Amino acid sequence: EAGVVQSPRYKIIEKKQPVAFWCNPISGHNTLYWYRQNLGQGPELLIRYENEEAVDDSQLPKDRFSAERLKGVDSTLKIQPAELGDSAVYLCASSSFDRSAYNEQFFGPGTRLTVL
Amino acid sequence: GQQVMQIPQYQHVQEGEDFTTYCNSSTTLSNIQWYKQRPGGHPVFLIQLVKSGEVKKQKRLTFQFGEAKKNSSLHITATQTTDVGTYFCAGRGSGNTGKLIFGQGTTLQVKP
Numbered sequence: 001e002a003g004v005v006q007s008p009r010y011k012i013i014e015k016k017q018p019v020a021f022w023c024n025p026i027s028g029h030n031t032l033y034w035y036r037q038n039l040g041q042g043p044e045l046l047i048r049y050e051n052e053e054a055v056d057d058s059q060l061p062k063d064r065f066s067a068e069r070l071k072g073v074d075s076t077l078k079i080q081p082a083e084l085g086d087s088a089v090y091l092c093a094s095s096s097f098d099r100s101a102y103n104e105q106f107f108g109p110g111t112r113l114t115v116l
Numbered sequence: 117g118q119q120v121m122q123i124p125q126y127q128h129v130q131e132g133e134d135f136t137t138y139c140n141s142s143t144t145l146s147n148i149q150w151y152k153q154r155p156g157g158h159p160v161f162l163i164q165l166v167k168s169g170e171v172k173k174q175k176r177l178t179f180q181f182g183e184a185k186k187n188s189s190l191h192i193t194a195t196q197t198t199d200v201g202t203y204f205c206a207g208r209g210s211g212n213t214g215k216l217i218f219g220q221g222t223t224l225q226v227k228p
């Protein structure tokens with residue numbers, strides 16, 4: 001069974017440019033997460049989807065970040081315009097979320113973003 | 117808001133020595149998960165603890181959840197070079213809708 005797929009793996013852009021990341025979760029996983037991981041830190045949740053609904057986007061900087069999961073399967077995270085401080089690894093994770101039993105999250109390999 | 121702190125930030129041990137990392141939450145947790153991230157890799161789930169005072173073992177790894185459900189620990193007996201990586205705890209607060217708060221991690225280096 002394929003794991004969580006993310007692309008691209010690496011991205012280098014200049015500040016003020018737009019950038020987009022793509023994630024395909026494990027088949028059948030209804031919950032999808034986008035995290036940002038800064039160097040030497042733990043992952044920080046940006047947004048969580050249950051199917052196509054964003055149920056927690058409180059940590060998403062909405063002035064420049066946007067995300068979508070139109071059909072409840074794959075998802076795209078966009079930054080426009082990018083700032084120097086956005087340099088980080090962007091991780092996507094998925095789980096078979098059940099409100100009665102919180103399940104483990106499966107992480108993708110991440111996209112390492114460098115903003116120059 | 118809820119915070120999860122881990123200590124130490126780094127630990128260097130000789131192969132065969134034991135290792136422990138501690139996780140403390142500012143609020144009572146409904147459960148806690150542990151993840152391992154190898155250098156250059158992504159976090160991989162290790163275990164979830166739910167009950168107060170729970171202890172779980174995976175070979176040389178022992179996980180504990182405190183009685184007050186505000187702290188947890190991971191102990192590795194007789195470390196091996198394959199244990200190298202960063203260990204994260206991630207706590208889920210009581211009454212929330214499933215958001216995990218990750219600690220900053222403990223990075224373990226093992227000298228052969």
